[in-house]
Amino acid sequence: MGGENVTTTTASGRKAAHTRSRRGPTKDELYARAKAKGVEGRSKMTKQQLANAVG
Numbered sequence: 001m002g003g004e005n006v007t008t009t010t011a012s013g014r015k016a017a018h019t020r021s022r023r024g025p026t027k028d029e030l031y032a033r034a035k036a037k038g039v040e041g042r043s044k045m046t047k048q049q050l051a052n053a054v055g
Helices: 011-020 027-037 047-054
Strands: none
16 A cells, blocks of 8 residues: 555644644743743743743
């Protein structure tokens, strides 16, 4: 059915590729911005909470 060079992509592989292609700052980048702004409690915040805090 397939040739010698058949490549299959698993569901987890597709999800990982989709995740890598997302745009926007990383959690580390958001943390650095929050630190620069003096946001309290930033070490316990999720990525979404950091994004909201730095605006």
